[in-house]
Amino acid sequence: MKVIDMKAPEALGERAPFYNALRDECPVAKIEAAEQEHFLLMGYDNVRTMLNDHERFSKHWGNQMVRLEEGVALNQDPPAFNDFRKLYTNYMSPRGVRRWSDDCKRVANDLVDQMRPLGSGDLQQLIGKPLPARVAAVALGFPEDRFDDYRRWTDTFLISMIEDPGAQQRTIDEMYAFFAEQIERVRQMLRDAGITEPAPEHVGTVLPDTLTSVLLTHKYNGQYLTDAMLHRTIRGFFLGGVDTTGALVLNLLYRLLERPERMEQVRENPALLDAAIDESLRFDPPAIGMFRETTEDFSVGGEVIPAHSRVLYSTFTANRDPAVYKDPDTFRLDRRPSETPIHLSFGGGAHFCPGAWTARMEAKLALEIIIARLPKLRLAGKVTHLDAINFFVVQSFPAAWD
Numbered sequence: 001m002k003v004i005d006m007k008a009p010e011a012l013g014e015r016a017p018f019y020n021a022l023r024d025e026c027p028v029a030k031i032e033a034a035e036q037e038h039f040l041l042m043g044y045d046n047v048r049t050m051l052n053d054h055e056r057f058s059k060h061w062g063n064q065m066v067r068l069e070e071g072v073a074l075n076q077d078p079p080a081f082n083d084f085r086k087l088y089t090n091y092m093s094p095r096g097v098r099r100w101s102d103d104c105k106r107v108a109n110d111l112v113d114q115m116r117p118l119g120s121g122d123l124q125q126l127i128g129k130p131l132p133a134r135v136a137a138v139a140l141g142f143p144e145d146r147f148d149d150y151r152r153w154t155d156t157f158l159i160s161m162i163e164d165p166g167a168q169q170r171t172i173d174e175m176y177a178f179f180a181e182q183i184e185r186v187r188q189m190l191r192d193a194g195i196t197e198p199a200p201e202h203v204g205t206v207l208p209d210t211l212t213s214v215l216l217t218h219k220y221n222g223q224y225l226t227d228a229m230l231h232r233t234i235r236g237f238f239l240g241g242v243d244t245t246g247a248l249v250l251n252l253l254y255r256l257l258e259r260p261e262r263m264e265q266v267r268e269n270p271a272l273l274d275a276a277i278d279e280s281l282r283f284d285p286p287a288i289g290m291f292r293e294t295t296e297d298f299s300v301g302g303e304v305i306p307a308h309s310r311v312l313y314s315t316f317t318a319n320r321d322p323a324v325y326k327d328p329d330t331f332r333l334d335r336r337p338s339e340t341p342i343h344l345s346f347g348g349g350a351h352f353c354p355g356a357w358t359a360r361m362e363a364k365l366a367l368e369i370i371i372a373r374l375p376k377l378r379l380a381g382k383v384t385h386l387d388a389i390n391f392f393v394v395q396s397f398p399a400a401w402d
């Protein structure tokens with residue numbers, strides 16, 4: 001089986017040439033990495049199989065390269081997981097997430113107010129990080145002014161994933177101590193109100209209307225969530241939404257600015273933004289893969305992935321698979337959803353991203369504000385991406401708007 005180094009310079013950077021060529025050569029490759037066997041599974045159909053076949057591809061040990069938090073909360077497989085997911089399905093629905101639309105606009109306007117006098121700067125620092133971190137804080141009911149901590153945690157988590165799992169664990173410990181304080185604040189509100197049996201009707205009445213309140217008032221298998229379950233779930237919602245949504249906003253902005261005629265088209269017809277957002281997700285997936293673990297040998301293309309291997313699904317090669325998409329390596333604003341199979345940038349199956357509607361809404365509202373309020377916005381240097389193997393996240397985005 002072909003062996004690849006996902007940290008090699010040609011595998012980072014633009015990525016498309018490397019991964020397209022690899023997918024065309026083989027459906028599976030061995031990842032040069034730590035002690036355990038790791039594999040990369042490629043192509044639309046294979047990735048879909050992996051996302052939907054929960055019996056053979058388990059999330060029991062999480063979706064990171066290393067095994068973390070066995071069987072806790074989000075780290076479960078159906079059928080048990082289906083009930084867990086019901087805890088927040090409605091809250092995160094297209095209708096449910098509208099509760100944050102005014103906050104998305106407020107935060108985006110505030111960031112643009114801060115940017116305008118500067119005339120130029122790095123959009124990753126000015127928008128990409130703070131926008132989704134502050135919106136995530138609102139959604140979870142956390143203080144927006146702890147942004148420096150949020151930036152540090154999200155940065156460390158992404159970068160340490162491979163080289164330094166110890167740093168990743170330390171970040172998790174630090175985050176969990178913070179989550180514990182926030183959970184305690186909500187529990188205190190319940191105690192102050194004399195409530196011993198928290199219930200869904202307390203969300204938005206006795207308690208603030210936040211995801212943390214939802215998780216503290218709903219029962220799973222007849223029991224309230226344990227602290228370990230709460231921490232794991234809140235980490236998913238917090239980390240899952242920050243760098244990915246920031247990347248969506250900036251990756252799309254880049255595609256619009258690199259061809260000013262595209263930006264003109266969107267300025268003239270803002271209704272194109274919905275299609276542009278999904279085309280950006282397809283073309284530049286912020287999460288370019290997540291891990292599962294095989295429960296038995298899995299054969300593909302004459303190769304065998306042994307049981308108990310960590311396998312990374314490759315969103316990138318799925319979304320640009322010529323067997324599925326016409327003209328896959330062209331960014332187009334005129335792909336009709338009815339003619340185009342859905343990209344796999346939000347994953348699929350039981351673990352399909354519950355933040356998908358939040359991300360789409362947040363990106364759209366922020367881009368409308370950025371495009372309207374910064375009419376002279378343009379690129380002012382080379383946009384670079386972080387050297388993370390499974391995220392396509394902007395590192396620096398030099399731009400000018402005066």
Ligand code: HEM
Pocket residue numbers: 063074139236237238240241242244245248285286287290291344345346347348350351352353354355356358359
């Ligand atoms: C453009 C933005 C986003 C992208 C590209 C993205 C991508 C993904 C992907 C690919 C998965 C599946 C992980 C897997 O297969 O193991 C996922 C899961 C998840 N996402 Fe998102 N996400 C985004 C935004 C958000 C937001 C805004 C939130 C929170 C509001 C969020 C919360 C989560 C959570 C909690 C999971 C875990 C689901 C589970 O394991 O059952 N995501 N996301």
